[in-house]
Amino acid sequence: MxxxxxxxxxxxxxxxxxxxxxxxxxxxxxxxxxxxxxxxxxxxxxxxxxxxxxxxxxxxxxxxxxxxxxxxxxxxxxxxxxxxxxxxxxxxxxxxxxxxxxxxxxxxxxxxxxxxxxxxxxxxxxxxxxxxxxxxxxxxxxxxxxxxxxxxxxxxxxxxxxxxxxxxxxxxxxxxxxxxxxxxxxxxxxxxxxxxMVMPPHREGCQLQYAELPTSGPVPDSLAPLLDWVAGRLDQPVAVADMAARSQVSPRTLTRRFTEQLGTSPGRWLLDRRIAATRALLEETDLSVETIAHRVGLSSAVNLRRRFHEALRTTPAAYRRTFRAGEAGQEPTGPPAPGRPLIQAGPEGSP
Known part of the structure; x- marks a missing residue:
């Protein structure tokens, strides 16, 4: 590739x-x-x-x-x-x-x-x-x-x-x-x-297609309010249990709703958002990896590097060099290789 x-x-x-x-x-x-x-x-x-x-x-x-x-x-x-x-x-x-x-x-x-x-x-x-x-x-x-x-x-x-x-x-x-x-x-x-385009962040390729959806009326138990709440708190250690408590349901019920409405698990969705925020900060700021880790809720530079490499098969430093080089008119060395699921999520609640 x-x-x-x-x-x-x-x-x-x-x-x-x-x-x-x-x-x-x-x-x-x-x-x-x-x-x-x-x-x-x-x-x-x-x-x-x-x-x-x-x-x-x-x-x-x-x-x-x-x-x-x-x-x-x-x-x-x-x-x-x-x-x-x-x-x-x-x-x-x-x-x-x-x-x-x-x-x-x-x-x-x-x-x-x-x-x-x-x-x-x-x-x-x-x-x-x-x-x-x-x-x-x-x-x-x-x-x-x-x-x-x-x-x-x-x-x-x-x-x-x-x-x-x-x-x-x-x-x-x-x-x-x-x-x-x-x-x-x-x-x-x-x-x-x-x-x-007034679009939410794109869904990862490994998420599920929607073969069956409600034919009329609003989507029951919509996750939209919860997703907005979490998106505004990526710098905080929000876990799946916190998301379930916010929605006043059990973690099992929350997981079922995520699967039905988004085709993914709560833990994976949350980690996707943290990785996306990390990429944007690496591209657009000179913040240290440690600072970015705290801003996106990944707790430490060590954890961020591990999660980032699992997701993109490259390091934060190499990713930053790739996409910041283009701003100076230099030839980038290449982004992480596409063609594989971008996010390799850990166990539920681990983001």
């Missing part, structure tokens, strides 16, 4: 999305919102464009056509090729021209990314053979049947191998795209994009 961070002085990372009729507008919008223009408040480090097999009007699922002027030749200059969905009927073959273009881009070193059912295109190109991949839970069985060499995981939100990445349903595409931005540009830059 080859991480590809970019210094601020480098040309924008070019993302090219390949559209196929009938195109899912939501999947496309998820990618465009992350990689597109965010105005002067956020420096542009990506350029986003669209292409298609036959330039011209591309029919969408929303009842209108999009005029796409670029053909598959656009993939030749892409740093990331993105397939935002594949809405063809079961058994439909991916066009050979698209398969060939995706393979060429991958051989050249471009990162190939799919959102939702776009994984069928990556599988047809042979890029997922012998590798874990995911797609929308409703099409996971079809993907496994059509491409038996792909190790389909229907439970997770996304899987990133560095050169190839797949996501679950369309909303999980936002999580994957923000994850890629974080790997490329650092957590602080990704968090600025998320705030601009």
């Amino acid at each position: 080859t991480p590809r961070p970019l210094p601020k002085s480098s040309p924008p990372h070019r993302v090219v999305a390949v559209l196929q009729p009938p195109q899912s507008t939501f999947s496309l919008a998820c990618a465009a919102e992350v990689f597109g223009d965010h105005g002067p408040a956020i420096p542009a480090r990506y350029s986003f464009e669209v292409s298609t097999g036959t330039p011209g009007p591309v029919r969408t699922q929303a009842g209108y056509d999009m005029l796409v002027t670029e053909g598959l030749d656009a993939l030749r200059r892409a740093d990331t090729v993105l397939i935002p969905g594949w809405q063809q009927p079961e058994g439909t073959e991916v066009p050979p021209a698209l398969v060939a273009a995706v393979r060429r881009a991958h051989r050249r070193g471009a990162r190939i990314v799919s959102i939702c059912s776009g994984a069928f295109v990556l599988a047809a190109a042979g890029l997922l053979d012998g590798r874990r991949a995911t797609t929308h839970w409703a099409r996971a069985a079809e993907l496994a049947a059509r491409h038996p060499r792909v190790l389909v995981d229907p439970a997770v939100l996304y899987v990133d191998h560095g050169d190839v990445a797949t996501s679950a349903g369309s909303a999980a595409g936002v999580d994957l795209c923000l994850h890629l931005v974080s790997a490329d540009q650092g957590a602080a830059y990704a968090m600025r994009i998320a705030r601009r």
Whole structure:
């Protein structure tokens, strides 16, 4: 896996999305919102464009056509090729021209990314053979049947191998795209994009897909007030028992609610937030590791280094050198390798 961070002085990372009729507008919008223009408040480090097999009007699922002027030749200059969905009927073959273009881009070193059912295109190109991949839970069985060499995981939100990445349903595409931005540009830059989109911090890939949700009415026993309470107290030694007491439930009931609503455990969610806060402070401040440890509730520099290395397979000092170097216009040495779960949580209550 080859991480590809970019210094601020480098040309924008070019993302090219390949559209196929009938195109899912939501999947496309998820990618465009992350990689597109965010105005002067956020420096542009990506350029986003669209292409298609036959330039011209591309029919969408929303009842209108999009005029796409670029053909598959656009993939030749892409740093990331993105397939935002594949809405063809079961058994439909991916066009050979698209398969060939995706393979060429991958051989050249471009990162190939799919959102939702776009994984069928990556599988047809042979890029997922012998590798874990995911797609929308409703099409996971079809993907496994059509491409038996792909190790389909229907439970997770996304899987990133560095050169190839797949996501679950369309909303999980936002999580994957923000994850890629974080790997490329650092957590602080990704968090600025998320705030601009009025999005919470992205979910980690190992969290569960939501196969069943309430069909109407408010979500019972919402965790939102608790999450806001915890987020404002990361500098304090909040444990799962404290979270359960705040919610006036048992730790077992709290764990069940986290699994149902967030697809993860309370301890893992809390540690994710502490690691995300650590990354942002390493990127944007000169605070010592000891000071950061106390600010994010990890108690000591020793504990922070251990947790950070478990999560990102690198040290706080190496991470800071990587992402602070870009501010000086120097070539970064590379972020922690993507393609593995970012957080390896300890036992419940251990954050």
